[in-house]
Amino acid sequence: MNTMTTLFGGLAAVFALYVMGGALRSLPPILRAVLAGLIPLLAYFVLIIGRWPGLDVVAMHISVFLAAGLVLFAVTQFRRRSVGRMHWVPKLLTAFFLGLVVVNGSLLYIATKGLPDPLARWWLGSDGTAVYSGFSGVVTHGQAAAKAVSSELSQAQRESELGWQVEVVGLDGNDPQRAIQVRVKDRTGLPVDRIEAELRLQRPGAVEPALVLPLAALDAGTYGGVLRLPASGRWLAELRLLRGSDVHYQLIQELVAP
Numbered sequence: 001m002n003t004m005t006t007l008f009g010g011l012a013a014v015f016a017l018y019v020m021g022g023a024l025r026s027l028p029p030i031l032r033a034v035l036a037g038l039i040p041l042l043a044y045f046v047l048i049i050g051r052w053p054g055l056d057v058v059a060m061h062i063s064v065f066l067a068a069g070l071v072l073f074a075v076t077q078f079r080r081r082s083v084g085r086m087h088w089v090p091k092l093l094t095a096f097f098l099g100l101v102v103v104n105g106s107l108l109y110i111a112t113k114g115l116p117d118p119l120a121r122w123w124l125g126s127d128g129t130a131v132y133s134g135f136s137g138v139v140t141h142g143q144a145a146a147k148a149v150s151s152e153l154s155q156a157q158r159e160s161e162l163g164w165q166v167e168v169v170g171l172d173g174n175d176p177q178r179a180i181q182v183r184v185k186d187r188t189g190l191p192v193d194r195i196e197a198e199l200r201l202q203r204p205g206a207v208e209p210a211l212v213l214p215l216a217a218l219d220a221g222t223y224g225g226v227l228r229l230p231a232s233g234r235w236l237a238e239l240r241l242l243r244g245s246d247v248h249y250q251l252i253q254e255l256v257a258p
Contacts, residue, residue: 002232003057006044007064007105013040014068029073037069053231060104071097163187164241164249170227171237176257181224182215184241184249191221195248199227200238204254209238229257 018036021027044061074093115123163186170180180199184192197215202208210230215223229235234256241249 003053003108004105006047007061007101007108010040010044010061010065011068011101013043014065015072018069018072029076033069033073034066035069036072037066041065057108060108064101064104067097067100164192165189166239166241166249166251168239168251168253170224171253171255174256174258176229176232178227178229179224180213180215180227181218181222182239182241184221184223191219193217193220194243195223196242197223198240198242199225200240201227201229201235201255202238204234204236210235229255232257 014036017039018032021032021036024032041062044065048058071093078089165185165187167183168180169183170178182197184195184197186192199213199215200209201211201213203210213225213227215225218224227237234254237253237255239249239251239253240247
């Protein structure tokens, strides 16, 4: 389900319902506007059952659909009171609302999928390398931040001492479903067994992972599973190799789903 489709398709439904409601002379204009905004909104709520897109996306649909009905009501009232050409006030109100929809839709697209590649290269700059425009989140300062830095340094030291050679296959590409295989060898080239491998998937800047995929042991030193991306946009995939409760290896890679 594409957010842009539901957003602009719902706007078209609001306009169509408001126009069709004009045939009912007994229906007050304000009630006509409210119904034109509520009916597509209720249909959208039914559509997202079991496929929660996020509170920010839902809030945008609520504000846009209801505001569209009220703008149509305001324009109708101005046209009834004016004689001849439409006054500049409803024109300005309509232009402001359309601009607001375009800006909100653009911000929503950037938040979920990042900047389009040509715009990202022009704005953020690039020397031929990949440009990532996903928001990496914020880190709280203070004692918790110091502990996090210390933990990262300790983990890096453990990885250096182990000398594991890790090969990951299947993360690259644009398919929403990917077969992941991880091959782990020690510094002498022998396969590493009896470890727990898992893949954590989350949005850039998110605190909790949206999906945790355990990777089963397929062969000596080989672990795998099938990753299904829950939705389109940019994701961060974090590979963890654990022994007991300790993380001995960690790899973070950005994925893009169409």
